[in-house]
Each structure stands twice: as structure tokens, then as C-alpha cells.
Amino acid sequence: MSYHIKPRKAKKLDTKFIFVSGGVISSVGKGVTTASLAALLESRGFIVAPVKMDAYLNVDAGTIRPQEHGEVFVTKDGMETDQDLGNYERFMNADLSASNYITNGQLYQKIIQKERNFEYDGEDVEVALHVPEEIIRRLEMAARERKADFVIAEIGGTVGEYQNILFMEANRIMKYRDGRDVVHIHVAYLPTPPSIGEMKSKPAQTSVRLLIGSGIQPDFLIARAEKPVDDRRKETLAWTCNVPATNIIAAPNVDTIYRVPLNFDQQKLTDKILEKFGMKPRTSKLGEWKKLIDRITKINSSKKEVNIAVVGKYYETGAYKLADVYISVVEAIKHGSWANNVKANLHWVSSMDVEKHGAKKVLGEFEGIVVPGGFGSRGTEGMIETIKYARENKIPYLGLCYGMQMATIEFARHVAGLKKANTTEVDDDTPHPVIHIMPDQEKKLLNREYGATMRLGGWECKLMPGTITAKVYADSGWIKASAKGGSASGGKINERHRHRFEFNNEFRERLVEAGLVISGTTPDGKLVEIIELKDHPFFVGSQFHPEFLSRPLSPHPLFVGFIKAVVKLKGKK
Numbered sequence: 001m002s003y004h005i006k007p008r009k010a011k012k013l014d015t016k017f018i019f020v021s022g023g024v025i026s027s028v029g030k031g032v033t034t035a036s037l038a039a040l041l042e043s044r045g046f047i048v049a050p051v052k053m054d055a056y057l058n059v060d061a062g063t064i065r066p067q068e069h070g071e072v073f074v075t076k077d078g079m080e081t082d083q084d085l086g087n088y089e090r091f092m093n094a095d096l097s098a099s100n101y102i103t104n105g106q107l108y109q110k111i112i113q114k115e116r117n118f119e120y121d122g123e124d125v126e127v128a129l130h131v132p133e134e135i136i137r138r139l140e141m142a143a144r145e146r147k148a149d150f151v152i153a154e155i156g157g158t159v160g161e162y163q164n165i166l167f168m169e170a171n172r173i174m175k176y177r178d179g180r181d182v183v184h185i186h187v188a189y190l191p192t193p194p195s196i197g198e199m200k201s202k203p204a205q206t207s208v209r210l211l212i213g214s215g216i217q218p219d220f221l222i223a224r225a226e227k228p229v230d231d232r233r234k235e236t237l238a239w240t241c242n243v244p245a246t247n248i249i250a251a252p253n254v255d256t257i258y259r260v261p262l263n264f265d266q267q268k269l270t271d272k273i274l275e276k277f278g279m280k281p282r283t284s285k286l287g288e289w290k291k292l293i294d295r296i297t298k299i300n301s302s303k304k305e306v307n308i309a310v311v312g313k314y315y316e317t318g319a320y321k322l323a324d325v326y327i328s329v330v331e332a333i334k335h336g337s338w339a340n341n342v343k344a345n346l347h348w349v350s351s352m353d354v355e356k357h358g359a360k361k362v363l364g365e366f367e368g369i370v371v372p373g374g375f376g377s378r379g380t381e382g383m384i385e386t387i388k389y390a391r392e393n394k395i396p397y398l399g400l401c402y403g404m405q406m407a408t409i410e411f412a413r414h415v416a417g418l419k420k421a422n423t424t425e426v427d428d429d430t431p432h433p434v435i436h437i438m439p440d441q442e443k444k445l446l447n448r449e450y451g452a453t454m455r456l457g458g459w460e461c462k463l464m465p466g467t468i469t470a471k472v473y474a475d476s477g478w479i480k481a482s483a484k485g486g487s488a489s490g491g492k493i494n495e496r497h498r499h500r501f502e503f504n505n506e507f508r509e510r511l512v513e514a515g516l517v518i519s520g521t522t523p524d525g526k527l528v529e530i531i532e533l534k535d536h537p538f539f540v541g542s543q544f545h546p547e548f549l550s551r552p553l554s555p556h557p558l559f560v561g562f563i564k565a566v567v568k569l570k571g572k573k
Contacts, residue, residue: 015049015143016181016277019171021155021218023207024189027324029224029251031084033187034154035091036261040270041150042092043261043289044282049148050088051100051139052081054156055163059105066325073328074498074548075100078457084154086328090551091261099142104163107134128169135170159186160210168214176215183276186211186218187251190225190233199225201233201240208241219276220269221248228252247272256296256334258552261289292552295338305343306566308333309366311386313351313379329372329400332550336559340567351382359389368396368566371403373498373545377426384410396538396565398558401499404531404541405435408503408511411533416514418507425501434511436504455497460522461529461544465490467519468532469540472561492523495544503528503543538565 018037022030031052038048058064061072062080073086079098089096111134115125143151153171157164175182188204204223211218221243223229228250229237238245249267254260264270271281310333312326330346337344347366354362363369369390371383383403387410390397399407405423412421412434423435463470463479470490474481479491508528512518520530520542533539540558550556 013140013143015140015148016150016183016279017139017174018150018152018273019155019182019184019216020152020187021159021168021184021211021216022157022187023159023210024191024203026158028158028187028189029222030154030156030187031087032257032260033185033222033251034084034152035087036264037185037269037273038088038150038152039091039261039289040265040284040286041152041273042094043285044270044274045285046149046282047146048092048150048152049100049142049146050092050096050152050154051102051142052084052088052154052156053135053164053167054082054101054103055161055167056103056156057105057108058103059109060101060103070324071327072498074456074496074545076458076494076496080456080498082156083324083327086331086548087257089548090331091258093551093553097145099138099145102135102138104131104166107131107138110134127166131166132170132173135167136174139170159207159214165214168211168216172215181277183219183273184211184216185220185222187222187224190223190229192226199227199229199233201236204237205240208237208243212242218243219247220272222251223248224251226253255300256293258289258296259293262286262293288553292338295341299338299341299343302343304341305345306337306367306563306570307345307347307365308368308370308566309347309349309363310370310372311349311351311354311363311383312372313374313376313383326372328545328547328550329370331552332547332556332559333370333563335550335552335555336561336563338552339555339560340563342563342567344563349386351379351386354382354386355379359385363389363395366395367570368398368562370398370562371400371406372547373401373403375402375425380406380423380426384413388414391533391536391539394537394569396562396569397536397540398538398562399541400547401497401543401545404543405501405503407539407541408434408516408531411514411516411531412507412511416507416511416516418510421507423501432507434504434507435501437501455499458494458496459544461493461495461520462523462525463490463493463530464517464519464521467517468538468561469519469530469558472557472564476555476557476560478557493520495529495542495546496548497544499543503531537569538562 020030020034022028034050038050041048060080061069061082071083073081073083075097076095077097079101081101111130139151139153155164155167174180188207190199190201190204192199234245234248237248249269274281333344383406387407409421412418418432420430421432421434422430424433424437473479517532518528519532521528529543531541546556546558
């Protein structure tokens with residue numbers, strides 16, 4: 001059997017391509033490396049298109065359990081992606097799109113569609129040729145969409161895995177067949193076993209050997225470890241991995257991931273990459289980034305801190321609890337705390353623990369409470385009890401998507417007198433469905449149309465003048481304040497959504513009469529987007545996911561306002 005390999009006739013792009021792979025363990029830091037490099041190159045005036053390549057046969061991340069895959073990050077154009085896209089956007093302070101995310105499912109789906117359309121002109125369609133070609137086409141598409149000088153392609157998983165070998169093959173083909181400008185960066189972990197007390201380089205050597213077995217010689221090594229890699233280990237890695245010691249970059253654990261770009265810059269990683277491509281160096285503009293890190297350093301060394309409970313339902317995976325399922329929420333809280341010059345101590349609280357032990361016992365020591373997004377019935381009563389505790393005890397509360405829906409249910413039950421209020425997602429027979437499924441979504445679920453069928457991506461929202469929500473957006477400069485004393489005059493925002501269920505307008509009038517404030521709706525006023533309460537330090541719930549738009553250099557107003565209320569209340573106490 002022979003492969004029908006033909007020279008590609010596609011017009012050669014001027015774009016430079018950088019592949020990032022990882023070894024030894026997953027979650028070694030490929031995503032932060034990619035995001036940091038993107039930020040560094042853009043600080044030099046280049047345009048960068050980062051791309052995450054996931055080996056799953058899922059078409060997108062939308063149908064994967066959070067405990068299995070981590071957070072599902074949603075782009076402005078509605079693509080449900082890997083959480084690394086969130087880091088890319090946060091580091092670059094930019095909006096990305098569907099072209100920045102590739103899965104094996106997308107690749108095979110496209111190839112089969114092309115085969116059915118007779119686009120291969122009768123050729124036998126083969127994995128080892130046509131899948132890498134489709135990968136290359138997708139990378140070129142990402143380059144063209146952003147008119148990028150650089151594409152940074154992060155290869156999901158670790159080297160040596162069967163499922164991502166075709167991404168490696170695309171890398172090999174681009175470099176050795178097409179004569180492309182391609183650089184490969186390998187991120188490898190150097191453990192320091194406690195029983196030995198010495199950093200070990202053999203795992204990194206093994207992962208590089210596996211990479212070379214795929215036909216790829218790395219140009220740079222990112223040495224992830226607890227502490228900076230020393231010269232002795234650099235020398236060992238240099239001669240065992242065929243990588244110059246000057247191209248081995250130390251990546252020790254740091255207090256914040258936003259320190260990583262400066263760490264790389266101090267080791268002249270960007271200059272070395274530009275030199276590898278034969279490009280002239282450019283002046284780096286990292287002034288704002290350095291100010292951010294200085295602020296974080298000062299805050300971390302001070303005693304100004306607040307204790308925030310994040311009450312969710314997706315933490316447990318076996319014997320472990322993972323915060324990665326809410327990584328954008330975690331980062332957004334940090335952004336909001338830094339904007340208020342305090343450190344946020346985050347505590348992961350399972351809503352099932354609240355159900356078992358009661359809100360007062362579980363949440364009594366916390367100064368602010370966040371209930372993030374979710375689906376399904378498990379743990380919802382714990383969320384509702386949490387929200388009741390926050391409302392009655394005047395504890396600042398921020399509800400995100402499901403957290404907004406649960407807050408509506410809690411208010412309906414305990415304030416508006418609708419004792420059996422619920423969402424039809426949990427109780428289809430509730431007499432008071434204050435949250436119900438959108439009509440078009442109901443039809444889709446009946447047909448088992450789950451993938452990419454929710455209300456997704458960026459949607460406009462109209463803010464109500466004089467509300468707490470409008471004020472925090474105005475204070476952050478996201479909307480204009482009115483001329484009268486700088487009060488919030490309302491305005492339009494654009495936020496990202498991911499949900500099937502909505503506030504039921506049949507109960508809108510009754511809940512408003514009971515004291516619920518509708519502070520944001522769709523521009524036509526038909527769908528409720530934000531709720532809040534009066535006579536409370538801060539009680540806001542948003543149907544959308546504000547965490548997806550929060551960046552370290554541009555923290556989201558709702559998180560800034562939430563932390564500000566926590567700090568103010570703590571100061572009074």
C-alpha cells in the first residue's frame with residue numbers, strides 16, 4: 001500500500017509557525033507557555049493566532065463533563081472550547097474565535113464531508129496523509145483570519161500518546177516537506193522526589209526521545225519544575241536532547257501565572273525565537289504587565305485579604321477536588337481583588353456539603369460567596385440554601401448563570417411565597433417554574449440535539465439606569481456614566497452565554513412586586529439577563545458568564561464590584 005502524496009499547491013504564507021508540545025505529565029503548563037509567548041510576541045508588535053489542538057473525537061468541548069475535561073470556555077462567536085482558550089484571551093487581552101480551536105472530531109467530520117462531496121477526486125482517503133493535511137489547512141485558516149505573523153499551535157496531551165500523533169505529523173510535514181518556517185517548543189517536567197531531594201532530568205529526557213521518535217527535534221525546552229533548573233541539569237539536557245543549553249528555559253513554580261511572561265522575557269525567549277526565524281529583534285512593551293506584577297507582589301506581601309467561598313458542584317473527581325472546572329471564575333475573582341488592592345483567599349465548597357451540614361456551619365467564616373455555572377439537579381438544594389444564607393446575612397453574593405437561576409428560585413420560595421418554585425431542569429412538575437427551558441431548546445432536546453445547540457456566545461444586554469449593576473459597569477468604564485453626578489445611566493454591554501434555561505416571564509411581575517430588581521435584559525426587554533436586590537451590600541446574579549471577559553489588565557466590572565463590596569463590609573466589621 002502506498003500513499004498518494006502530491007506537492008501542495010497552496011499559496012505559501014509569510015506566517016511563522018510555533019508548535020508547543022508537552023511531556024511527562026498532562027497539565028504541565030503548555031497552555032500558559034502558549035499564552036505567555038503570544039503575549040510576548042504581541043508586546044513586540046506582532047499579530048499572533050494561538051490554536052489549541054485537542055485529540056478528542058468530540059467536535060467541541062461542550063458535551064464533555066467538567067470533571068473530565070475542565071472548564072468549557074466559550075468564545076464570542078459561540079464555540080465551546082478547551083479552557084486554554086481562556087488563558088490565551090486573558091494573556092493577550094483579545095477575543096478569539098472558533099478558528100483558534102481544533103479537535104480530532106472536527107478534522108474527521110470535515111474529511112468525511114469532503115469525501116462524500118467527491119472533493120478528493122476519487123483518491124483513497126487515508127489517515128496518515130489527509131488528517132495532517134486538514135490540520136495544516138486549519139492552522140493556515142487561523143493565520144488568515146487574524147492576519148497573523150505567528151501561529152502558536154498547542155498540541156493537547158503528552159508526547160507518546162497515539163491519539164495526538166497526527167498533530168505531530170502535521171508539524172513534521174510543515175517543517176520538512178513544505179520548507180516552512182517552523183519552530184518546536186517542548187514543555188517537560190523535572191520532578192524533585194521528596195525522598196531524594198534532587199531534581200531529576202530523566203523524565204524530560206525520555207519525553208524528548210519520544211518526540212524525536214515522532215520525527216521532531218525540539219528547538220527549545222521549557223523546563224517545568226518546583227525551582228529553576230540549574231546549570232548542571234541544563235548541560236545534561238543539552239547533550240541528551242540535542243538542544244543548546246541557551247535554549248533551555250527555566251519555568252519554576254510561581255505565585256501567579258501572570259509572572260510567567262516576564263520570567264520568559266528575562267531569559268530572552270522571544271529574542272531567541274526571532275533569531276531562530278532569522279527575524280530582527282523588536283522593542284518589548286511590557287510596561288502595563290510589569291505594573292500588574294508589581295501590584296500583585298505588593299498585595300501578596302500585605303495582610304489585606306478577603307475569604308471567598310466558591311460554592312459549586314463539579315469539584316470531586318475520585319478522592320480529589322479540582323478548581324480547574326471553574327478556572328475562569330477563579331481568575332476573574334483574582335482580577336477583581338487586585339483591582340481592589342486585596343488578596344482573595346479562595347475556598348472550594350461543594351454544594352453537597354452545604355446540603356449535609358447546613359449553610360451556617362459550612363459558610364460561617366466567609367466574607368463573600370460566588371455560585372458559578374452548572375447543569376442538572378445534583379447539589380441544587382445546597383446552592384439554594386447557600387444563597388438564602390447570603391441574602392439573609394447580608395453577605396456579598398455573585399451568581400453566575402446557574403447561580404443567577406438558583407438565586408431566582410431562592411427569592412421566589414422564601415420572599416415571594418412560591419414555596420415550590422424551581423427550574424424545570426430539576427423538577428418538570430413544579431407548580432412554579434420560575435426558570436424554564438427556552439421553547440427552541442425544548443425541541444432540540446426532544447431530538448437529542450445536544451452539541452452546540454445552547455444559547456452560546458456574545459449577546460447584547462441592556463442595563464437598567466440607577467441599578468447596582470449599571471453603576472459597577474460605569475465605575476469600570478465599560479459603559480458611560482450620566483452627567484448627573486456620575487450616576488449610572490444604563491447602557492448596553494455584550495456578554496457571553498452558555499445555557500438552555502431562562503427566567504420565566506410569567507412570574508416576572510410577581511417577583512418584581514416582591515422586591516426582585518431586574519437590572520439587565522435583552523435589548524428588546526423580553527429576556528431577563530441580570531437580577532439584583534436592594535438593601536443588600538451586593539447581591540447580583542447574571543444569566544451570562546462575566547468570567548469569560550475578565551482579563552488581568554481589564555478586570556470584569558461585576559467581579560470588581562463584588563470584591564469592593566466585600567472589602568467595604570469587612571472594613572465596617
